Amino acid sequence: MxxxxxxxxxxxxxxxxxxxxxxxxxxxxxxxxxxxxxxxxxxxxxxxxxxxxxxxxxxxxxxxxxxxxxxxxxxxxxxxxxxxxxxxxxxxxxxxxxxxxxxxxxxxxxxxxxxxxxxxxxxxxxxxxxxxxxxxxxxxxxxxxxxxxxxxxxxxxxxxxxxxxxxxxxxxxxxxxxxxxxxxxxxxxxxxxxxxxxxxxxxxxxxxxxxxxxxxxxxxSGLGFLAVVAGALFRNAFKAHRRTRDLAACRAQLDAIRQEQAALRTREWSMPKTCPICLEGLREEGKRDDEEGDGEGGDGERGSGSRRESSSRGEDGGERNPRDQRRSPPGEDAQALLSSSSDKRKPMTL
The missing domain is CATH 3.10.310.50 (Diaminopimelate Epimerase; Chain A, domain 1)
Structure with a gap:
């Protein structure tokens, strides 16, 4: 046809x-x-x-x-x-x-x-x-x-x-x-x-x-090509997620270390310290007071009484508390300071 x-x-x-x-x-x-x-x-x-x-x-x-x-x-x-x-x-x-x-x-x-x-x-x-x-x-x-x-x-x-x-x-x-x-x-x-x-x-x-x-x-290409592409995308996404997770963990550890360092610095500056030189000065002053007391004799008694009388009154002429009139010898003050310091810290060689 x-x-x-x-x-x-x-x-x-x-x-x-x-x-x-x-x-x-x-x-x-x-x-x-x-x-x-x-x-x-x-x-x-x-x-x-x-x-x-x-x-x-x-x-x-x-x-x-x-x-x-x-x-x-x-x-x-x-x-x-x-x-x-x-x-x-x-x-x-x-x-x-x-x-x-x-x-x-x-x-x-x-x-x-x-x-x-x-x-x-x-x-x-x-x-x-x-x-x-x-x-x-x-x-x-x-x-x-x-x-x-x-x-x-x-x-x-x-x-x-x-x-x-x-x-x-x-x-x-x-x-x-x-x-x-x-x-x-x-x-x-x-x-x-x-x-x-x-x-x-x-x-x-x-x-x-x-x-x-x-x-x-x-x-x-068929479905095989799409499967390969999907697998590659999933692999890249998984790697990116893992990197993000690891980075967050590292940052958290770094922040913890920084916080510990800051806390250590604060405790170091607030810790009390003892000055051995100051203690040495107190001991020398106690020795001089003892020598002066032995050399004065009777005059010393009167002088001492005069000092006690004058010390019983304040500079403004008023009566002072009898508890305040007692004075410890200089040696006892130094020894008390030494004892108090030794209770809190390790004994030190002066």
């Missing part, structure tokens, strides 16, 4: 993400590569496509299980019938749904000098024509092609389908299915892709783009 408009092509971002994704490929390395000429037609050779009856899904390498193949067939029938939430469209004056075909291969053949995306595009367009997907009157068919081992996906659209579903919407729709493809859920990814294509043909907005910077990190 010849189409009036070139088919839509998935965007380069989605293609690269699928190329670098880690997929679980079920086909063996010895699986032959299919060309568009040798790839079977599910309407003419359903057995070669892994189906028991004619349909719209061909999986000759059994990439999908039987349940996934049946689910795809059911979705294609609902979209063609315009079952809600899908919609019909006008085709040459009549209302009908869009027709979708699904071709799944483990490997596709490539031409020399041709890139994998270019090979996928040529393969999908050739199979689209060979199967005759869509109505000739309005060219409203779509073909979804998946080459699993080579990590290529391509959506070929006819002219009417391309008007309802522009290239940007096809790119967003394919990108939305990539996470399931990376997880190894090929059947689930193709089912989601058909649902989003049917909704887009019915006028629904395309799926939310997942090509954010966070999405690219998840695409190329």
């Amino acid at each position: 010849r189409r009036a408009e070139a088919p839509a092509r998935v965007g380069p971002v989605a293609v690269l993400a699928f190329l670098y994704a880690s997929l679980a490929v079920r086909a063996s390395p010895s699986t032959p590569a299919w060309s568009s000429d040798t790839f079977p037609n599910p309407k003419l050779s359903p057995e070669r496509c892994g189906r028991s009856v004619a349909g719209n899904v061909c999986d000759p390498d059994s990439v999908l299980d039987r349940a996934s193949q049946d689910r795809l067939e059911g979705l294609i029938k609902d979209i063609a019938a315009g079952v809600d939430p899908y919609a019909l469209h006008d085709c040459a004056g009549k209302q009908q749904g869009y027709t979708i075909g699904v071709a799944v291969a483990a490997r596709m053949s490539t031409s020399s000098g041709e890139s994998l995306p270019e090979s996928a595009r040529a393969f999908a367009q050739a199979v689209h024509d060979a199967w005759g997907v869509g109505d000739r009157a309005c060219n409203d068919g779509l073909l979804v092609f998946l080459a699993l081992e080579q990590r290529q996906v391509y959506v070929s659209t006819g002219a009417a389908a391309a008007k309802a579903l522009p290239d940007s919407a096809v790119t967003a729709t394919v990108a939305a299915s990539l996470p399931l493809l990376r997880a190894g859920d090929t059947g689930g990814a193709l089912s989601q892709l058909l649902v989003d294509l049917g909704l887009g043909l019915a006028g629904a907005p395309p799926p939310e783009p997942r090509d954010s910077w966070l999405g690219r990190i998840l695409d190329f």
